[in-house]
Amino acid sequence: MSDATHIVLRNVSVAFPVLSFRDRSLRSRFVRAMTLRKAGNAARPHSVTALNGVDLEIRAGDRLGIIGANGAGKTTLLRVLAGIYHPTSGTVDVRGRCLSLFDLAAGFDEEATGYENIMRRGLVIGARRGEIEARRAEIAEFTELGDRLDLPLRTYSSGMMLRLIFAVATAIEGEIVLLDEWIGVGDQQFRKKARQRLDAIVERAGILVLASHDIDLIRNTCNRAVLLREGRIAAAGSAEDILGQYLAGAGEGGA
Amino acid sequence: MGSRIQAAAREIVSQGAQFDRWGTLALMDVSLRYRRTVIGPLWITLAATIASVGTVYATLFKQNIADFLPSFAVGLIVWTLIAGTLQEGSNVFVASGHLIKAVPAPMIVHVLQMTARNVVIFLHHLLLVGLLYLVMPWPLHWTLVLAVPGFVILLVTLIGGATTIGLLCARFRDIGTAIVSGLQFIFFLTPIIWTEDEVRGTTLHWLTRVNPFATLLDLVRKPLLSQPADAEQWLLGSLYAVGMAAVGLGCYARYRHRVAYWL
Numbered sequence: 001m002s003d004a005t006h007i008v009l010r011n012v013s014v015a016f017p018v019l020s021f022r023d024r025s026l027r028s029r030f031v032r033a034m035t036l037r038k039a040g041n042a043a044r045p046h047s048v049t050a051l052n053g054v055d056l057e058i059r060a061g062d063r064l065g066i067i068g069a070n071g072a073g074k075t076t077l078l079r080v081l082a083g084i085y086h087p088t089s090g091t092v093d094v095r096g097r098c099l100s101l102f103d104l105a106a107g108f109d110e111e112a113t114g115y116e117n118i119m120r121r122g123l124v125i126g127a128r129r130g131e132i133e134a135r136r137a138e139i140a141e142f143t144e145l146g147d148r149l150d151l152p153l154r155t156y157s158s159g160m161m162l163r164l165i166f167a168v169a170t171a172i173e174g175e176i177v178l179l180d181e182w183i184g185v186g187d188q189q190f191r192k193k194a195r196q197r198l199d200a201i202v203e204r205a206g207i208l209v210l211a212s213h214d215i216d217l218i219r220n221t222c223n224r225a226v227l228l229r230e231g232r233i234a235a236a237g238s239a240e241d242i243l244g245q246y247l248a249g250a251g252e253g254g255a
Numbered sequence: 256m257g258s259r260i261q262a263a264a265r266e267i268v269s270q271g272a273q274f275d276r277w278g279t280l281a282l283m284d285v286s287l288r289y290r291r292t293v294i295g296p297l298w299i300t301l302a303a304t305i306a307s308v309g310t311v312y313a314t315l316f317k318q319n320i321a322d323f324l325p326s327f328a329v330g331l332i333v334w335t336l337i338a339g340t341l342q343e344g345s346n347v348f349v350a351s352g353h354l355i356k357a358v359p360a361p362m363i364v365h366v367l368q369m370t371a372r373n374v375v376i377f378l379h380h381l382l383l384v385g386l387l388y389l390v391m392p393w394p395l396h397w398t399l400v401l402a403v404p405g406f407v408i409l410l411v412t413l414i415g416g417a418t419t420i421g422l423l424c425a426r427f428r429d430i431g432t433a434i435v436s437g438l439q440f441i442f443f444l445t446p447i448i449w450t451e452d453e454v455r456g457t458t459l460h461w462l463t464r465v466n467p468f469a470t471l472l473d474l475v476r477k478p479l480l481s482q483p484a485d486a487e488q489w490l491l492g493s494l495y496a497v498g499m500a501a502v503g504l505g506c507y508a509r510y511r512h513r514v515a516y517w518l
Contacts, residue, residue, distance in 0.1 A: 019517065025429045026423075026429055026430055027429055082359045084356060084357075085515055086512035086515075100358070103358070106357035107354060107357075107358065120283060123276045124358055125360075126276075126360060129275045
């Protein structure tokens with residue numbers, strides 16, 4: 001893992017336009033323009049600021065926990081790091097191959113077989129055909145689904161589906177691992193295996209960014225943490241300190 | 256702005272080169288859609304339409320069926336590609352909304368995959384033309400190969416158009432329906448169920464000259480029927496392709512990063 005792996009966010013803000021039914025209509029905008037109605041405050045779609053002036057520097061070796069209440073901007077921050085949202089202002093510099101482990105079921109198709117879905121999801125997340133074909137057997141073995149992989153996904157139980165989804169998502173490694181809550185899947189025996197694999201991936205990754213509400217998990221996994229509050233970084237420092245602040249701030253919700 | 260356009264163009268070229276990715280996904284999409292059928296549902300409807308409408312029209316308007324049927328059949332097949340791509344294009348980002356918010360990938364991939372899907376269906380339909388060549392006594396001519404450059408011109412225009420429409424429809428949701436009905440309207444104004452010869456000397460004939468859809472359609476249809484398209488059509492078609500590609504690239508450079516926010 002190269003030391004060059006890093007993430008630098010400078011003054012990053014993300015604002016979502018809240019588009020009403022009216023704002024989504026070109027016709028109503030056209031009518032407004034034609035009738036020369038003044039574009040007053042009411043005419044502009046208002047926006048919600050999900051991240052506000054975030055400065056963040058993550059270097060190789062860092063295990064960063066993101067904590068904060070619901071709606072504080074944790075998922076948005078992860079999506080910015082993954083390159084899904086390009087910030088409305090500020091700069092993002094991410095160096096290293098990103099493995100984003102959230103929304104793992106995206107790209108799967110109910111009608112397609114297990115094997116076809118391995119290919120589909122692989123292609124969707126940016127792997128090349130040859131790369132997936134080379135790992136197909138290994139992924140299949142990990143799922144322990146055997147011949148069932150020749151059946152369409154709609155015949156799978158939810159447990160089987162999760163096995164497949166997990167196996168495909170973790171088949172390709174990244175220098176930067178982004179996790180929105182720890183993934184735990186399947187029955188007791190598979191859960192253990194999944195845990196081991198995830199641990200190994202995190203171990204090998206240059207950078208881990210983990211958004212979670214699980215205090216113990218952050219304490220055990222991360223060395224640094226940031227506390228998000230209403231889209232701003234309210235505090236940053238060692239995981240232990242920040243967790244202390246978070247718990248104190250959360251009042252009776254804490255220890 | 257210049258560097259933004261450059262970055263967008265680089266992104267499109269590098270994604271376009273990863274043919275195995277979006278091409279494979281498109282092939283899978285089509286095979287999944289056809290999975291439980293033997294020859295594909297679209298194939299059946301298209302063949303039935305061509306046979307019935309072709310015969311009825313030929314009788315109704317006292318046309319020679321051997322003249323009318325080929326032009327109608329090929330016209331309808333090419334039109335299906337045009338209308339299918341633009342219609343799906345209007346929905347391309349909205350339909351992949353879940354994916355766009357889950358997996359980081361350049362937006363153009365969705366357009367390429369969607370277009371490839373429609374091209375696969377088009378090639379599938381072309382078998383029908385091959386079949387007609389066997390049944391009908393048409394002469395084969397070397398100009399058949401001109402269908403390839405014609406197809407490239409059409410495809411560039413469609414990709415530019417679908418990107419533009421897709422971006423527009425992601426922001427303004429009321430355009431999608433307008434496009435569907437607009438295409439229906441254009442279908443009747445384009446020489447598919449009627450021929451250019453029938454309207455010679457009327458306003459409609461003038462219209463076929465300025466109708467971009469008619470021009471682009473002819474660049475593929477005429478070579479497939481072993482008739483050469485004229486120079487004016489080649490020139491106009493190339494202009495449409497360049498123009499539409501420029502508009503598409505401009506919109507893509509400006510709005511591709513906004514799409515995730517609109518979904």
